[in-house]
Amino acid sequence: MHAPLSYTLLLATTLLAGTAGADTPRQGKVDGRATPGQQLYLINKGSGAIIGVVADARGHFVAVAPEGHYELTAQQGLACSTPVDITHGTTHHAVLADCTAR
Structure with a gap:
């Protein structure tokens, strides 16, 4: 006798959901502001x-x-950086909008 399709799908979904986070790295994010178009x-x-990221047209980046433990730094040639400690599930806010040329 075969199990009903709805029961089989529920069981498969439950099993997949239980293992989905097993290999997920513990991560957080940096959300901030920089000069628009700036490479960070x-x-x-x-x-x-x-990890490289580019600030959007409004200067926002994520x-x-x-x-x-990280160092967030602006593109080469600009004197601008800040330490960033990333912990799981948190957001660190950083501003690198006032960088000056070296």
């Missing part, structure tokens, strides 16, 4: 991994990253 780099101080 989020550099992991431990691993050296780099970067999602695994937990860790």
Whole structure:
């Protein structure tokens, strides 16, 4: 005897939902403001991994990253950076809009 289709789909959905977060990295995000169109780099101080993001036309940017200690820096040639500690499920706010040329 076969199980009803609705029961089988419910069971499959439940099993998938239970494992969906198993391999998901613990991450947070940086939400901030910079000069419009500016390239920014989020550099992991431990691993050296780099995540790049570009500020939109209004200067807004968002970067999602695994937990860790980072340095958020503006494109090369500008004297501007700030430390960022990312923890799971949190948003760090940063402003790099007043960077000056070196």
